[in-house]
Amino acid sequence: MSKRTKIGVIGGGQLAWMLGLAAKEMGLSLWVQTPAVTDPAVAVAEGVCYGAIADVATTAQLATQVDVITFENEFVDLEGLQHLEQQGVCFYPRLASLTPLLDKYQQRHFLQKLGLPVPDFAYLGDRPPAFPCVIKACRHGYDGQGTFVIPDEGAWQQFQQRWPQRPPQGFLVEAFVPYVKELAIMAARSPQGEIALYPVVETQQVDAICRRVIAPAFVDPPVSQQIEAIARQILTALEAVGVFGIECFLTASGEVLVNEIAPRVHNSGHYTMDACITSQFQQHLRAISGQPLGSPAMQVPAAVMVNLLGLAAPQVDYRAKCEALAALPRANLHWYGKCQTYAGRKLGHVTVLLPQPQAALPMIQHIEALWYGAPVAV
Structure with a gap:
C-alpha cells in the first residue's frame, strides 16, 4: 500500500493537537476540521477547514486536501460520511469499524456477540x-x-x-460493577492486520473523569494476558485500522469485564508520548498512513500520567503550577493552550518517568499536591 502523507482529522481539540505534533515529527501534513480558530490543533495544523464536527459538507471540503481522514472524537454524522466513503473518500478507521461502537448499547451487543465478558x-x-x-x-x-x-x-x-x-x-x-481496578490498553492495527499492543495500565477516575494513569498496571500476568487477548479479538473482528483504547473493570475475584471501546487515540495512552518507543499518536499516524507499526514497548520501568484539570477557584496561577510540575525530575509537561479555563476542563497533563513501579503512588500524591493544593488519596 502506498504511503499516505496528507492526513485529515475531524476534530481540533487536544488529541488532534498531539496528532499534529507527531505529524510534524514524521514529515506528514495534517489538516483539521474544527469549528473555532482558538481550538488547540489549529496552532499546529498545516491547514484548517472550519465547520462543525458533524458537518459533512466541511468534511467533503477536507477530503479535497488530504489522502485519508481520521477522527478525534465520536460526535460525527456516520450516515452522512458513508455517502462520502461511497464516493471514494478514505476513512481510517473505516466507517464499518465505527458502526457497532458509536452507540454504547450497540457496542455492548457487539462485545456480547464476540463472547466477551461485559456487565x-x-x-x-x-x-x-x-x-x-x-x-x-x-x-x-x-x-x-x-x-x-x-x-x-x-x-x-x-x-x-x-x-x-x-x-x-x-x-x-x-x-454497577464493584471493581477493584479500572484497566485500559491501547491497541493498534494496520490495514494489513499487523497488531501492536501497549502495556496494560491502571486508570483512576475522579468524578467520572480520568485523573491518573499508572503504567504498567500492578496486576497479575494472567490479567494482562486476558486483556491483551481481548484487544486482539476486538481489533481483528472490527478489521480496525489505527489506535483504539479499550477500557476494562477488574473485580475482586479476578474477573475482567470490558467497559468501553474508544475508536481513536485516548487519554489512557498519553503516557506513551514520553514513556514508550512509539507514542500512541505516532502509532496511529503510522497505521493510517501505510507505514509499518512501531514498537509499543516502554523505555522506562514505570511512569505516571496525571491530567491537569481546571480548578474552581476564581484566581488560579496556572503558570506557577506548571513551572512547579515541569521542575520535577524526569517530568514532561504538556499544556494544551486552551483559551478558556473552567473547573474540570482538561487543560494539560504531566507524565513523570519512574525508576521503579513502587514510586508511582508517592509521585501521584506529590503531583496532585502541587496542582490541586492537597494530596489526594490514591
Missing part, C-alpha cells in the same frame, strides 16, 4: 432499573458527561427529573 446491561425503559446501576447516554457521553451512578430510588427520581425528555438515542443501563 449485565439493557436499554433503559420507563420502569425503574434494579439498584445499584449505572445509566449511560448511548451517544455523545465523555469525561463523565452522560454517565450517572444510581444507587437507590432517590437517585432514580433525581435522574428522571433531570431528563424529563430523553435524547433520541436513549440510555443504556448496566449493573
Whole structure:
C-alpha cells in the first residue's frame, strides 16, 4: 500500500493537537476540521477547514486536501460520511469499524456477540432499573458527561427529573460493577492486520473523569494476558485500522469485564508520548498512513500520567503550577493552550518517568499536591 502523507482529522481539540505534533515529527501534513480558530490543533495544523464536527459538507471540503481522514472524537454524522466513503473518500478507521461502537448499547451487543465478558446491561425503559446501576447516554457521553451512578430510588427520581425528555438515542443501563481496578490498553492495527499492543495500565477516575494513569498496571500476568487477548479479538473482528483504547473493570475475584471501546487515540495512552518507543499518536499516524507499526514497548520501568484539570477557584496561577510540575525530575509537561479555563476542563497533563513501579503512588500524591493544593488519596 502506498504511503499516505496528507492526513485529515475531524476534530481540533487536544488529541488532534498531539496528532499534529507527531505529524510534524514524521514529515506528514495534517489538516483539521474544527469549528473555532482558538481550538488547540489549529496552532499546529498545516491547514484548517472550519465547520462543525458533524458537518459533512466541511468534511467533503477536507477530503479535497488530504489522502485519508481520521477522527478525534465520536460526535460525527456516520450516515452522512458513508455517502462520502461511497464516493471514494478514505476513512481510517473505516466507517464499518465505527458502526457497532458509536452507540454504547450497540457496542455492548457487539462485545456480547464476540463472547466477551461485559456487565449485565439493557436499554433503559420507563420502569425503574434494579439498584445499584449505572445509566449511560448511548451517544455523545465523555469525561463523565452522560454517565450517572444510581444507587437507590432517590437517585432514580433525581435522574428522571433531570431528563424529563430523553435524547433520541436513549440510555443504556448496566449493573454497577464493584471493581477493584479500572484497566485500559491501547491497541493498534494496520490495514494489513499487523497488531501492536501497549502495556496494560491502571486508570483512576475522579468524578467520572480520568485523573491518573499508572503504567504498567500492578496486576497479575494472567490479567494482562486476558486483556491483551481481548484487544486482539476486538481489533481483528472490527478489521480496525489505527489506535483504539479499550477500557476494562477488574473485580475482586479476578474477573475482567470490558467497559468501553474508544475508536481513536485516548487519554489512557498519553503516557506513551514520553514513556514508550512509539507514542500512541505516532502509532496511529503510522497505521493510517501505510507505514509499518512501531514498537509499543516502554523505555522506562514505570511512569505516571496525571491530567491537569481546571480548578474552581476564581484566581488560579496556572503558570506557577506548571513551572512547579515541569521542575520535577524526569517530568514532561504538556499544556494544551486552551483559551478558556473552567473547573474540570482538561487543560494539560504531566507524565513523570519512574525508576521503579513502587514510586508511582508517592509521585501521584506529590503531583496532585502541587496542582490541586492537597494530596489526594490514591
